[in-house]
Amino acid sequence: MxxxxxxxxxxxxxxxxVIDELKALYKEKLLPMEQASKFDYFHxxxxxxxxxDSRPSVLLVGxxxxxxxxxxxxxxxxxxxxxxxxxxxxxxxxxAVVHGDDEHIVPGNALCVAPDLxxxxxxxxxxxxxxxxxxxxxxxxxxxxITLVDTPGILSGSKQRDDRGYDFVxxxxxxxxxxxxxxxxxxxxxxxxxxxxxxxxxSFKGHDDKIRCVLNKADQIDRQRxxxxxxxxxxxxxxxxxxxxxxxxxxGSFWDQPLLYExxxxxxxxxxxxxxxxxxxxxxNSAVRKINELVKRARLAKVNAHxxxxxxxxxxxxxxxxxxxxxxxxxxxxxxxxxxxxxNLPIGDFPTDLQAFGAKLTELxxxxxxxxxxxxxxxxxxxxxxxxxxxxxxxxxxxxDRSNEMPVNDVAAKMASIATTPPPPPLSSTTSYSRENGGAxxxxxxxxxxxxxxxxxxxxxxxxxxxxxxxxxxxxxxTALVWPPGEKKAEYDALFATFNPNAEGKLDGEQAVEAxxxxxxxxxxxxxxxxxxxxxxxxxxxxxxxxxxxxxxxxVKAGEELPDNLEPDWVPPAQR
Numbered sequence: 001m002x003x004x005x006x007x008x009x010x011x012x013x014x015x016x017x018v019i020d021e022l023k024a025l026y027k028e029k030l031l032p033m034e035q036a037s038k039f040d041y042f043h044x045x046x047x048x049x050x051x052x053d054s055r056p057s058v059l060l061v062g063x064x065x066x067x068x069x070x071x072x073x074x075x076x077x078x079x080x081x082x083x084x085x086x087x088x089x090x091x092x093x094x095x096a097v098v099h100g101d102d103e104h105i106v107p108g109n110a111l112c113v114a115p116d117l118x119x120x121x122x123x124x125x126x127x128x129x130x131x132x133x134x135x136x137x138x139x140x141x142x143x144x145x146i147t148l149v150d151t152p153g154i155l156s157g158s159k160q161r162d163d164r165g166y167d168f169v170x171x172x173x174x175x176x177x178x179x180x181x182x183x184x185x186x187x188x189x190x191x192x193x194x195x196x197x198x199x200x201x202x203s204f205k206g207h208d209d210k211i212r213c214v215l216n217k218a219d220q221i222d223r224q225r226x227x228x229x230x231x232x233x234x235x236x237x238x239x240x241x242x243x244x245x246x247x248x249x250x251x252g253s254f255w256d257q258p259l260l261y262e263x264x265x266x267x268x269x270x271x272x273x274x275x276x277x278x279x280x281x282x283x284x285n286s287a288v289r290k291i292n293e294l295v296k297r298a299r300l301a302k303v304n305a306h307x308x309x310x311x312x313x314x315x316x317x318x319x320x321x322x323x324x325x326x327x328x329x330x331x332x333x334x335x336x337x338x339x340x341x342x343x344n345l346p347i348g349d350f351p352t353d354l355q356a357f358g359a360k361l362t363e364l365x366x367x368x369x370x371x372x373x374x375x376x377x378x379x380x381x382x383x384x385x386x387x388x389x390x391x392x393x394x395x396x397x398x399x400x401d402r403s404n405e406m407p408v409n410d411v412a413a414k415m416a417s418i419a420t421t422p423p424p425p426p427l428s429s430t431t432s433y434s435r436e437n438g439g440a441x442x443x444x445x446x447x448x449x450x451x452x453x454x455x456x457x458x459x460x461x462x463x464x465x466x467x468x469x470x471x472x473x474x475x476x477x478x479t480a481l482v483w484p485p486g487e488k489k490a491e492y493d494a495l496f497a498t499f500n501p502n503a504e505g506k507l508d509g510e511q512a513v514e515a516x517x518x519x520x521x522x523x524x525x526x527x528x529x530x531x532x533x534x535x536x537x538x539x540x541x542x543x544x545x546x547x548x549x550x551x552x553x554x555x556v557k558a559g560e561e562l563p564d565n566l567e568p569d570w571v572p573p574a575q576r
Contacts, residue, residue, distance in 0.1 A: 015287050018391050022290060023052045025391075029383045030298050033376035037305040038369075042351075042360055044177060045121040047297075051178065052290060054118040055099075056282040057147040059175045062185035063197055064153025067216040071185065071254045072097055072148050075279075081105045081136045093132040094171065095150040100137030108133030118178065125174075128165035145283045149175055154197045168196070173203040180282050180289050182210045184237075188217045188229050193236055201240050205352065206296075212248050212278065213237065219253035219260045219268065226251070226264070250275040287395055295388060299349045302380050306343050309372035310335065311361075325366050329358050333498040337518065340495075347498075348491030354498075483573055485544075485551035492547035506540040515546065519553045528562050529553060535566060536575065544572035 026047060033039075040046050060068040069083060080097055082105050096111065096119065108130035112119050122133065132152075151172065176182055182204060193201075204211060215233060218226055230251065237247055252268040252275070259265055316324055328335060332354050340347050351357045485492065499511050507515060512534070516526055533549035534541055541549060548570060552562060 014394065018287055018394050019052055019290065021391060021394075022294060023049060025383055025387050026052075026294060029379035029387070030294075030301060033305050033373075033380055034301050036370045036373065036376065037301070037308045038364075039301050039304055041364075042304055042357065043300060044174070044297075045124065048118065048120055050114075050116060050120070051118040053116070055143075055145060055147050056180035056286040056289065057149055057175075057178065058181045058183060058279070058282070059149045059151070059172075059179040060183045060185060061151050061172060061197075061200060062153065063187070063190070063192075063194060064155055066153070066185040066187045067254060068150055068153070068185050071183075071214070071216070072150055074254045075148070076138075076140050076142055078138075078140065080138050080140075082134060083136070092152050093134060094129075094152065094175075095134055095136050097136045097138075097143065097148040097150065099140060099143035099147075101139060103138040106135035106137055108135075111135040121174065122171070125166050125171055129171060132164075132166070146180075146279065149179065151175075154194060154200065169199050169203050172200050176204045176207050176210070177293075179210065180286060181212060181278070182207065183212055183214050185214045185216050186233060188215055188221050188226070191229065191233055191236060193240060198240055201237075208241065211241075212250065212275075214254070214275070215249055215251045216254055218251045219264060223264060248278075288392075291388060291391060295384065298380055298384055299346075300351075302377070303339070303345055303349045303351075305372045305376065306339050306345065307335070308369045310339050311366050312369035312371050315366050321365075321367055325361075328366070329361050332358050332361075333500060336498050341518065346491060347495040348488070350494060352494055352497070482569060483571075484569065485547045486573075488551070489547050492550045493543055495550065496543050496546045501543075504542075506542045507546060509539045512541045512546075515541075516549060516553070519550075519557075521553060521556055525556050525562070529556070532562065532566050532570075542572075542574075544574055548572055 031046060034046060060071065062068050073079060073083060076097070081103050082095060094108075096117075098117065106114070108122075109127075111117060111133065112123050112130065117135075122129065152168075184201065213233065215230065218229075221229065230249065233249060234247075241247070251271045253259060254272075259268070311328055314324065314328060315321055336347075336350050336354070339345065340350065495515075496507070499507055499515050501507050501511070516529065519526075521529070529549055529552045532552055533545050536545070551570075556562060
């Protein structure tokens with residue numbers, strides 16, 4: 001036992017040393033470039049020591065009465081200060097549930113200035129938000145390993161958005177950028193996603209790897225309806241996230257009351273064990289997550305510095321500053337493409353919201369921008385190529401022993417135990433409370449809409465053709481294969497957006513030609529790329545066809561020969 005404890009302490013000490021060195025590297029090599037390029041104004045505030053030293057955190061988001069607060073109570077095994085639970089909208093504020101020596105509520109203003117908590121950056125949202133932000137502190141074994149953030153239940157309509165007094169979506173995004181996991185909670189009885197909830201989920205773009213879904217209150221419906229609800233949830237989330245990857249959805253009933261449908265007990269227990277295992281891994285992977293977030297921040301800071309430097313270089317020497325500045329902001333997409341091409345920066349590292357970036361630029365004077373310093377670029381490059389890999393090598397192979405992992409609730413009293421999974425510590429008895437609808441609610445069966453099939457259209461002429469004698473390419477065989485361009489789809493989508501697609505989400509002939517000509521391929525190769533990518537023959541490129549075109553361009557630049565016909569696994573998913 002003593003030897004094992006010594007190994008655990010060594011792993012913890014090695015991890016702490018890596019975090020300390022990560023802090024020093026940020027201050028020495030990345031912070032100077034952020035300060036020179038106004039990174040805190042365009043993106044997020046400068047990082048503090050508390051953000052590096054903080055425990056991993058979990059953000060819970062969902063519409064009202066989906067069980068967010070009940071989930072926290074269930075996880076902790078006890079009530080917590082400021083807890084509000086009920087079928088009506090009860091949580092009207094952001095609540096950070098943190099570890100402490102005693103139980104009390106910490107006001108938002110005090111929470112932001114606490115030196116050991118990573119919430120100082122929330123000051124930028126003003127008093128209207130801070131009055132709706134509080135900390136719930138209590139001694140709890142679970143909170144020794146993670147911090148939980150509860151959010152107000154999201155309602156439909158504009159009234160709630162107008163009455164809040166702060167930007168709810170941006171606050172959620174602030175937490176999402178810093179948390180280790182995002183749990184989207186859904187009620188099995190109401191899967192509708194309101195406009196504001198959709199906007200919040202879309203604001204999490206770039207943090208998709210953190211998102212998990214929890215289908216709560218699943219014990220209130222029978223097996224057949226649960227199958228339908230699960231399918232409807234997956235379909236709805238696919239429409240919101242616009243990604244071919246499938247989210248992990250945990251199904252269960254996260255409270256301390258008996259299950260209504262006992263035949264699902266085994267399923268719920270297995271799902272709960274998977275979720276709790278996911279939560280246990282957060283402390284173990286926290287150091288890796290912090291390194292990963294710093295890498296993403298460094299890449300964004302590098303792009304931001306180049307953009308600021310380019311805008312500065314385009315300003316005239318004597319007069320006409322205001323006019324030139326307006327021209328640059330009006331054609332920001334061209335600015336992004338120019339910097340992307342001249343500096344060879346991945347388009348996926350650029351800001352995705354051109355409108356928001358342009359709005360911030362209007363408040364500044366470009367003549368006062370700083371030109372990028374080679375010293376800052378060298379330091380950032382060294383950070384990414386030398387220092388970060390070295391830190392990854394220093395991390396212990398197993399940061400925490402499984403015997404010392406975060407405790408979770410025991411549901412063995414309600415369900416049959418799973419032999420392969422050791423039961424966690426028991427949940428202390430707590431006061432019961434009623435759930436909305438008082439049990440099972442009638443659920444209307446919904447059928448998913450059929451995807452309309454468009455009639456075939458005559459094939460448009462290839463704009464890169466030397467003579468119009470090429471026969472139409474045959475369509476590739478439809479198959480459920482992995483789509484190779486999908487690996488860089490997010491990067492291609494960001495580049496696609498800079499060419500201003502039309503209302504149908506497509507690039508017309510002129511825009512598509514401009515996009516492909518910017519790749520600097522010769523006409524013969526452009527002809528073949530167009531034949532393969534625009535094989536539907538409508539003379540336009542949608543986002544998938546554009547991604548395929550860029551994929552083919554990269555193959556040509558890598559020296560590969562393009563086939564005469566589209567490979568089966570290259571066919572865009574929407575056309576299979």
